[in-house]
Amino acid sequence: MTHSMTGGSVVAKSLVRSGVVLVLAMLTAGAAVAQSPLEQVEQLTRMGRTDEARAALLEWWDSGRDDASRRELQRGLWLRGRLTVDPVQAELDFQRLAVLYPSGQFTPDAVLRLAQAAWAMGNEEAARDHVAALQRDYPRSDARERAEAWLADAGPVPEPGDTPTRA
Numbered sequence: 256m257t258h259s260m261t262g263g264s265v266v267a268k269s270l271v272r273s274g275v276v277l278v279l280a281m282l283t284a285g286a287a288v289a290q291s292p293l294e295q296v297e298q299l300t301r302m303g304r305t306d307e308a309r310a311a312l313l314e315w316w317d318s319g320r321d322d323a324s325r326r327e328l329q330r331g332l333w334l335r336g337r338l339t340v341d342p343v344q345a346e347l348d349f350q351r352l353a354v355l356y357p358s359g360q361f362t363p364d365a366v367l368r369l370a371q372a373a374w375a376m377g378n379e380e381a382a383r384d385h386v387a388a389l390q391r392d393y394p395r396s397d398a399r400e401r402a403e404a405w406l407a408d409a410g411p412v413p414e415p416g417d418t419p420t421r422a
Contacts, residue, residue, distance in 0.1 A: 292319055293330050300338065309338050326360075333361035336368065346372050363389060363398035370402055377415035382406070 292315040299308035312334050320331060329352060336348030349365035349372075356362055370385035386406050389399040 293327060293334065296334050296338075300334075305338060308334075312338060325356075329356045329359045329361055332356075333365065336365065342372065342375075357392070363393040363396040366393070367398045367402045367405070371405065374409055374412060377413050379412040382409075382412075 292311060296308045296312045296315070299305070299311060312331070316331060316335065320328065323331065332348045332352050336345045336352070339345050339348070346369065349368045352359060352362050352365040353369065366385050366389050370382045370389070373379075373381035373385060383406070386402045389396065389402045393399050
């Protein structure tokens with residue numbers, strides 16, 4: 256009887272050790288993911304620290320982009336388009352997402368941003384074309400639903416003279 260309890264005790268201790276090792280491995284992996292430069296940019300953005308987020312993104316763009324995966328490049332373009340204060344740069348980045356990564360995770364939202372930018376610049380036809388592209392190319396996306404709701408509530412198109420202009 257003592258032998259089986261000792262064997263059970265050894266098995267229990269082994270399971271506990273395995274569980275501890277697994278938890279430590281998960282925490283280490285989680286820390287590595289949290290350390291990603293683009294995740295850091297996202298976190299700074301969520302915290303409202305946009306100047307720091309822009310600086311971190313610029314550092315990644317200048318030094319880490321060459322080694323980035325296709326997914327990271329898409330995310331970097333998306334973040335740069337969202338964080339820039341230059342509407343022309345934002346539009347270019349969103350166009351790049353749509354053209355270079357048509358099936359990418361961020362593309363439907365980029366097309367929605369293009370529609371909103373066109374509307375803001377007084378180009379109703381282009382805005383409607385972008386919404387139509389969302390309906391055609393991304394019929395199941397949340398961005399399509401948001402675009403339709405936005406377009407229904409967008410109000411009158413601004414006059415072209417009241418909007419940012421391209422250089």
